[in-house]
Amino acid sequence: MLSIILIFVLQLVYVPIMTLRTIFLVKNMSVAASSFGVLEALIYVFGLSLVFSGHQSIAGMVTYAVGFGIGLYIGTRIENRLAIGYTSLVVTLLDINEELIVLLRNKGFGVTVFEGMGRDSKRYQLEILTKRNRENEAMNIIEEYEPKAFIISYEPRKFKGGFLVKATKKHINRYSKIHQ
Missing domain, CATH: 1.20.1270 (Substrate Binding Domain Of Dnak; Chain:A; Domain 2)
Known part of the structure; x- marks a missing residue:
């Protein structure tokens, strides 16, 4: 036994x-x-x-x-x-939602907005790269402001530059100055 x-x-x-x-x-x-x-x-x-x-x-x-x-x-x-790594959210909206975009950016998410043409009309696409441990937070905000949004989430393998890399470097530099 x-x-x-x-x-x-x-x-x-x-x-x-x-x-x-x-x-x-x-x-x-x-x-x-x-x-x-x-x-x-x-x-x-x-x-x-x-x-x-x-x-x-x-x-x-x-x-x-x-x-x-x-x-x-x-x-x-x-x-x-x-929640190791990063996730990329691609959010498709029927109409631009400035309030959602501003809120996401104020919460520290990098948001890039694209305008495109769907089958019937214009569509707006938000591209958001974030750490995986914040994916649910971003999804909840989007769901609250745009319940009909079409969202795709995937894990990018590599990336270089952009908002997230700059924000991470600022955090690392601030941390190293505090702990010297």
């Missing part, structure tokens, strides 16, 4: 580590990914040795699988809380 509990606990630790390692790889954070990879391999080998040591029970294998599934859920919840 103790080995079944240990297998389950190992899966609850192993799978979130594997999930985070994969996300760090995708986000090109190779040092963090490598560190998590070492830890993942150690736990994996230890866990499998418990499952396949001598007495191979169905309960041990089922526990391994259930722990894996629950571990995936925990890993994705951890990653969502960390």
Whole structure:
């Protein structure tokens, strides 16, 4: 019975580590990914040795699988809380909403406005690049002011220059002057 509990606990630790390692790889954070990879391999080998040591029970294998599934859920919840990286929102509006644009900018979001032609009339598109941990905040503001807006959210892989980079550099410079 103790080995079944240990297998389950190992899966609850192993799978979130594997999930985070994969996300760090995708986000090109190779040092963090490598560190998590070492830890993942150690736990994996230890866990499998418990499952396949001598007495191979169905309960041990089922526990391994259930722990894996629950571990995936925990890993994705951890990653969502960390919200590593950036997100880009493309918001399509039927009419220009100056109040929304000003509010987003006052809250620190960089907003670029484009005018285009839709099937039936003019459309306005807002492009907003923000840190992922502020995506829900931006979405809530947009939903409040433009409930019929069409919104696409995606994660950019690379970017250079612009409002967000300048704002980040200002914050870094201010932080380093305070802590000298």
